[in-house]
Amino acid sequence: MHQFQVKVPASSANIGPGFDVLGMSLEVYMTLDVQVSDDKSECVLTYEGDGAEEVPLDIHKNMITQTALYVLRCHDIHEFPMATKIHVKNPIPLGRGMGSSGSAAIAGVMLANELAQLKLSKLQMMDYVLMIERHPDNVMASMMGGFVGSFLRELSNTEKEAMIPSASDLLNNKAFSRPPENMGRYTKLPWAPELKALVVIPQFHLSTSKARSVLPSSYTKPDVIYNLQRLALLTTALGQTPVNHQVIHEVMKDKVHQPYRSQLIPGLQTILAQMTPESQPGLCGICLSGAGPTILSLATDHYEEIAEKMLTIFKQNNVECTYMVLSPAFEGASVL
Numbered sequence: 001m002h003q004f005q006v007k008v009p010a011s012s013a014n015i016g017p018g019f020d021v022l023g024m025s026l027e028v029y030m031t032l033d034v035q036v037s038d039d040k041s042e043c044v045l046t047y048e049g050d051g052a053e054e055v056p057l058d059i060h061k062n063m064i065t066q067t068a069l070y071v072l073r074c075h076d077i078h079e080f081p082m083a084t085k086i087h088v089k090n091p092i093p094l095g096r097g098m099g100s101s102g103s104a105a106i107a108g109v110m111l112a113n114e115l116a117q118l119k120l121s122k123l124q125m126m127d128y129v130l131m132i133e134r135h136p137d138n139v140m141a142s143m144m145g146g147f148v149g150s151f152l153r154e155l156s157n158t159e160k161e162a163m164i165p166s167a168s169d170l171l172n173n174k175a176f177s178r179p180p181e182n183m184g185r186y187t188k189l190p191w192a193p194e195l196k197a198l199v200v201i202p203q204f205h206l207s208t209s210k211a212r213s214v215l216p217s218s219y220t221k222p223d224v225i226y227n228l229q230r231l232a233l234l235t236t237a238l239g240q241t242p243v244n245h246q247v248i249h250e251v252m253k254d255k256v257h258q259p260y261r262s263q264l265i266p267g268l269q270t271i272l273a274q275m276t277p278e279s280q281p282g283l284c285g286i287c288l289s290g291a292g293p294t295i296l297s298l299a300t301d302h303y304e305e306i307a308e309k310m311l312t313i314f315k316q317n318n319v320e321c322t323y324m325v326l327s328p329a330f331e332g333a334s335v336l
Helices: 063-074 100-115 121-134 134-146 157-162 167-171 208-213 221-237 245-250 258-266 267-273 303-316
Strands: 001-015 024-038 044-047 085-088 147-150 184-189 195-200 283-288 295-299 320-328
Touching: 001 085, 001 134, 024 134, 024 195, 044 208, 063 085, 063 157, 063 195, 085 100, 100 121, 121 147, 121 167, 121 184, 121 303, 134 147, 134 184, 157 184, 167 295, 184 267, 184 320, 208 258, 221 245, 245 283, 258 267, 258 283, 267 283, 267 303, 295 303, 303 320
Parallel strands: 044 085
Antiparallel strands: 001 024, 024 085, 024 147, 147 184, 195 295, 195 320, 283 295
């Protein structure tokens, strides 16, 4: 009997002006407890946690095992190599902007890597993750850990052809394409130890596709400059000690996605307009987490007071919420 555990942190992406650029891992983990034996029984998947009543347990329909099977096919292995029992524990809210699908994709790739002893590095595994997720900001943070800036390198025409099949077709084995090599680039950015992430989680789902559908196809020059100026300062400001609350609050503002997505999240505009370091001691900045509806606040103290103020505003808009205070998961994803 071979046993191991895959551990993948949640993430927050699109931080402030860093749309599709900045992400951070968060210390709340999806885990896979895996038992492998050489008997004749089939792969069995069980699941507990967020989404337990809706997540499919058929290995050909569950995203984690679908991803693992895709990676195995890329190595000419067409089924799980031995009898495998997989128990998933998932505290990451589904469809809330905390990288649950990205964590599932990473977990599936790491599962395949361990089961078939493929000996892929984290960067090599990221190529397979990016075939499923297509955006590096949240998955690179979850895989590598900490506060991360990332991008996709420009692909050749041949490599672009490999990206033509949709993630859905790859997962459902309706198409097959091996990933281009070394697609993702990243760097770990400094993080001030005083800073914590306060995530306020509205109790409704918001699909990434719906959140992307409200974005414009082009932007004005002033809005682009607005974001670039703040992005340049934010990547330094979040690593400086002592923390400058007022500077971080200003450079976490955005004109690329939050103004358009705020219409999908009742109460967000009020929160952004009313809550400042002056009105809420300890608060640094506020932004959408991923595509939302979760709100990411960075703060140094008074976390409960900040959270309660946000919960009150959401409740006035008939939205119930929960919250968590988290540190970055600096080690990223791992296999134990």
